[in-house]
Amino acid sequence: MAVSLRATRTMSFSSLLSRTFSSASLNSQADLKSAPFFAQRKSLPLRPDPRDRNVQWVFLGCPGVGKGTYASRLSNLLGVPHIATGDLVREELNSSGPLASLLKEIVNQGQLVSDEIIINLLSKRLEAGEAKGESGFILDGFPRTVRQAEILEGVTDIDVVVNLKIQEEALLAKCLGRRICSECGGNYNVASIDIKGENGKPGMYMAPLLPPPHCASKLIQRSDDTEEVVKERLRVYDEMSRPVEEFYHKRGKLLEFNLPGGIPESWPKLLEALNLEDHEIKQSAAA
């Protein structure tokens, strides 16, 4: 018994995650509850000791809200990897791998990839990171279904789940304004959001996030950032991902954060909400 416990404690998060899908045909809640993984979890302490690790955070929020922008800033500040499942899916669909054409079709219709495929891609990414000595993470775009959240909760303790929100009117424009530099991968946004406050609802201004001159001629748009597909992604978010907010709310992990505007207004407030300090901001304030 002692031997198997020790082996379990040192088992990495990525292997725990991929083990949950060793049984590849879990289709319903009932299947999930009776899966071998859940039976195992009851009798063995699979969770890593939180004192041994870096932050494990999740970013939720509708397409276009800015999950990637803030998750990536926090990842630089905290020195933990920013892992965006959307990026993993795009890497795979641009590869010559066996899943490429299936993923292209799903993504371009604004639908979700199956939990099995996503967990497989995420486990591989975590495994590669662990091999390089990475610890902790900021997940962006995962979990996106209650089932994914249950699986994640089953294998590790998430510290906090940040639910980013902006006024709904801005979401479509922000997705349509999104641009990526085809050379350096930098993310920009050409949309200028200016919502007038009315009937007690606050207004909101977000300046465009324009590329530097050397990226300006190399900008591309994601193939799923068209009006029709974005509308479908927003609908799918409401149906499949909104319940994930409630899942974490019930567990006391959800931090609701309404973005007050663009990065200059929102970043310091987000840090405050997370009890963090950015020395660069402090230095420029003191100068």
Ligand SMILES: Nc1ncnc2c1ncn2[C@@H]1O[C@H](COP(=O)(O)OP(=O)(O)O)[C@@H](O)[C@H]1O
């Ligand atoms: N956790 C996930 N579960 C299922 N599909 C996912 C997941 N993460 C990403 N995808 C797929 O990748 C696409 C792009 O994801 P992402 O870059 O996070 O876009 P968004 O701007 O909609 O947040 C999604 O529309 C979906 O098809």
